[in-house]
Amino acid sequence: MNPVNAKENQYGRRIIILIGLAVQATFGVGAAFAPNFYVYVLLRFVVGTTISAVIMNVFVLGTEWTGRKQRMLAGIITDYFFGFGYILLAGVAYFIRDWRKLQLAISAPGFLFIFYIWVLPKSARWLMAKQRKTEAMDLIRKAAIANGRPLAADFELCQEHKDLKNEAEENKYSVIDLVRTPKMRKQSLILFYLWFVNVLVYYGLSLNISDFGINIYLTQLIFGLVEMPARTITLFTLNRSRRISMFSFIAVGGLACLLTIFIPDELSVLRTVLAMIGKFGITASLSIVYVYSAEIFPTVVRQNGIGMSSMCARAGGVIAPVIYLLRSYSKEAPMVIFGLCPLLGAGLSLLLPETANKPLPDTIQDVEQGMNSVDTEKMQEVHFQPCPRNSDVII
Template sequence: MEEVKKEINLDSILESLGPYGRYNLLNFVLLLFPILLSSFFECGFIFEAQELAYRCEVDGCELRFNDTSWIDYAIPTDHVRNKPESCRMYIPLNSSEFQCMPHNFDLNRTMECDRYVYEDEHSLVKEFNLGCQEWKRALVGTIHNCGMFVAMLFTGAISDRFGRKMAVGFAASTSFIFGFSRAFAPNYLVYVALHFLEAAFGGGLYPSAYVFIIELVGLKQRVIVSAMCNMTFVIGVVLIALLAWVIDSWRTYILILYCPALIVVIYIWFMNESGRWLLSKGKRDKAVSVLKKAAKINNLDPRKLELDSLGDPLLKVESQTTDKKSQLSKAIRSSIIWKRLMICSFLWMTCSLVYYGLSINSVSLSSNRYVSFMLVTLVEIPAYIVVVIVLDKYGRKQTLVATYLTCSLMSLLFAFLPRNDYWSIPLYLVGKWSVTLAYSSVYIYVSEVFPTNMRQTLISMCSMAGRIGSLIAPMTPLLSLYHKSMPTVIFAAMCLISSTLVLMLPETRNMRLPDTIEEAEALSRKRTKN
């Protein structure tokens, strides 16, 4: 049975508190730090298990010190890369006096080798002897993203049931425990198992912190705050490339990435819970207390915000309804919510596949993989600046359609035009810029079409579908072995489909966040009336 009570207009109160007052700025800093760390945890594997040059070890030839001229007649040349082949060597002839000379090898026949000489002594590939097992190296990213997929199954439930603060603290704690332990993995199996566990339990760090931040501000600040989150993530990814460039040992690299998570574990418990979440759970007293603290920190009089009257015991009720379970049953029965969930999930999957696919494949754009990776990452910053302007000016739908179509076109041009530094790299960068803008828009858009009391759960379901894309992304470089353009053609097709699906969703520009299923469904009805 529903009971009508005086409603707290939270968006109005948040506007009155001032979106950039001391309270919000302090919380932004504290929550942007775990978002920075989430970039370490989500993208660190790209350099942690990066590709490494190696060749066969040839008995009797390796002791010739700095003289490597024998490689020309002991190991066949890979004419595509213009380097010695990694996995094959010419068959050595039986000879009592093997001198590593041309006549000691059968230059018409080759054999697979079982021992390798690696370019980097401190690489994971060398330490776990993954030579000619490229699938094992590529599997690291897929296993990590499998863990992220699992994380989405319960991250939303933790956040919506126990609070945003609990979700962030849990994700940071488990990331530290399993990530730190991975630096001491004795073998490949233990290493990938810890990779999975770290992602499975800590993979909800970004979405939990993101939802926490979004609920701190009113509707006018949602876009710019989201852009701040995304730019923080980009800064973290650039730091990863710089760190990998400087640090030789993969174990030291992991320790530096994961140790800062302990800082988040310590301070998160001293933060205030999201007032919007408290209201959605009927914890009106606690919500008013949080808002009063915010007003005090911002040097505002709570009476001017009508917080004292809102805290009256006569008005203490659940924010919208006394039946908490009814919202879940309504969501299950709502065809509008189901359609919205399916479409948003596909949009998210497209963004994940293309975004991570372009990032991973970027290391082959030029001779310096770190510079290539940083270029493809830094191009995201202009996208986050542009998104602040276009989302509020042109709306969510027009922006998404335009960015998906642009990414599709750039990917097709890159795939079929002759490779040339004058246009290949610019096309690639524009494609990455477009999908970054789309990804940022999708994150904002999805948070606006679902109700507060189920927002984190439904966002997690969309993000879980998105993880299917990030599961496939680490394997896309292997597709280029069959045809160099295959990965980018797949990216183009996904973006084209997504641009069409966006047209079936409502516009949410300048609309307050829906708190109930009814308010979320009303977005579609408003579109129909308009």
Template sequence: MTDFGEVLKNVGEFGRFQKCLVFMLCFLSFFNAFHMFGQVFLEISVPHHCNTNWILQISPNLTEDIQLNLTIPQNERGIYEQCRMYTPVDWDIEYIERYGLNDTEDCQDGWVYDTSQQKSTLVTEFDLVCHRKDQTELCQSIFMLGILIGSLIFGSLGDRIGRRPVLLISILFMVAFGLGAAFVTEFYAFIVLRCFVGIGTAGIMLNNLALVAEWVGPSQRAYATITVHVCFAIGLMALAGTGYAIRNWRLLQIVCSAPTAILALYIWFLPESARWLLTKGKNEKAKDLLQKAARMNKREISEDILQQLQEKKPQSGNMIDLFRIPTLRKRALIGCLVWFANSLVYYGLSMNVGSFGLDIYLTQLIFGAVEIPARLGAMFAVQLIGRRLSQSLYLLLGGTACLLITAIPKGLSIGVTVLAVIGKFATASSYSVCYIYAAELFPTILRQNGVGLCSMSARLGGIIAPLVILLDRYHPAIPMAIYGSVPIIGGLLCFLLPETKGRELEDLKSQANNIPRSDSLTKNHILNDSPVLHTEQEKSTWF
């Protein structure tokens, strides 16, 4: 019986059909960047101080400078406190000016914000300052929780009903709930809607990966996957410019969400995965789709091969199988840890762009720009040195850069930013490898379950990443020490995974069970002075 890899060679591994598919998925990835990191510019903090208009009831003609000098204490650097004020009194203004005030307390009547640069943000509208400052980090963690929930739901659903319908549902989620978030009047309503946007974001990330992996041949799979990731990096750069141009958070939220509605046109153009259709026994649909792909690629697929496809029987699987089969269990557990480590550092650095000492828009632009060579570099690395070594080296580099940040004095903002950029470069590269590697580690029948499980662990890292930043109140080095140590552990564990470079995707659970490691297999052939296996059928049993 002909396997799908042989069929794909006849159809064309990366012809016009696959290029059109990748082109469509690039738009999804581009707009995903706006939803993933748009909150960085929605919640920009601005200079503020306590509202002390109580003194104007005593003396209405005070200038702003005199009012601040009389009612707001200063810190040791001579800067007005943002969260403390002098306790109101009912004395005469002459007495207050002569003797001053001594007792202080927390802000009682709200805050006054400097909106000369930033017209409106979540911070200014919902007073997310002082004792409520941590709620901005909570909001981002809830968004990551949404991605975790989406990974759990859409990972399994993608294997059950198909990649295409899940992508269309995810687009609907992002448009509807993204636009709804722009019109809320309560901050907690905004958090809930962002959670649903996160659910849709997960569906797009997972099924983007699956369609590319299952339609593109092994020789071009890495290039196609990373091309989609490069469009995500371009989206990050576009987000920096959009955030700089639009200083009203509601308008920015609309601009980030509304263009995704254009992608609803994909309902007429986006193809299903023929490989998935075959595993579900939908042979006629798979046959029609393969013939369409062959026509677009200007290739001919023989009737003999199509006839053999009719003989394929449906298979099923679920997430339990990942833990029931020893080989898949090891891949899943190590994959989960690697994705968790990668996500922890990637989002920890990305969400912390305003704390490295440089302008937030410039830092975001640099962070977006550095991802382009990072993704392109990963494209060549996985082809030259393989998936396993690339994954490990990038994680080790990212972790080392974060650990070095702890040794840099806080005042050296350029040095800190340079190391942060190196860390972002390494983790962005590692993320690209993650998506390629995970798609090749799990068989088709369990691919979305496996990648969904790994993505769930990544979302745990994303949820924890903003909360780790809060630990700097105990010591500034704690967050970066955590961001540095976890990926180093993950990078070392990568060596326990199999290499998948140049190997055809597995389709069935039996192909992954009780199969010797590729390195040991090759070693045995050398010791026995036997030729190394070269047939596609034999290669499909390699790790």
């Protein structure tokens, strides 16, 4: 399982984000002064390890502070800023050609995030899970006042029965339970592959933009720009069907990559257009797989499932640049792989259950029996509201 998830569960989202940002800025600046290639690779490796810590925990923290109906929007908006950084990098790299100065320019601004120490909140959900109810209640009061909706002075923090039951049961399960039973095993392995192939193709296209025959800075800019509509369109498709959305976008990404091998080098613009369409499909698919996975994995192993999925995604990111070594045997081999692998994923995605507007599974038994134990409208959300003093709801 991804170690970031384990640390997150132990120390909370806020501290992991702050440490990740500090390490990222420090080692990023250090890489600009690396005396040789090996030191540079080591420093960049450390920077890379912080990316998961920051991105995953920012995504989780943002959605945990957002109401149920707006959570999908909050997640997509978070992704938008990843795209903004992608676009900004093209402009910065265009004007700063010296690699040391470029490394310094993209890393030093990270020290500005020191002010997050005073503004970044903890997760009230995580505090409740750790039985730190007083801190959680204080944060909720501050949030309510900031939103102009102060709570009653004597309010109590309430949590629905589903979340309480699952919190008590989560510790009984391990990663092995993801593959222990037939249906759970099938769904887990498909999701692991989808995470792997999405990141494989995403970085395969992103890291090799020079192959498409036009200016690399322009290609970088275009690839960044295409991420915006790709993430926006998922807001309109996900509510209709998670499965069809997943199938459609990953298939588009794979087909576009596959078609590039039939385009002659003289038509470099057309090759770039097809690569852009491929990036569009894979970016949208990558946004969807986050939501889809969280809804397919039952609550008792959801954290383990997302952690293992993230680890498979990292494997895809590592393998992506290595695949381009196959060009010494066949020029078309990398794009053939980047085309066929998503198409296989598209076919496998049709074997997953539809989760749009459906109750979430709580237990592995729910998955095996194809049923859900609770009503989604009541149980997906942690409600903060006044409770009777003698309420039997356990926080």
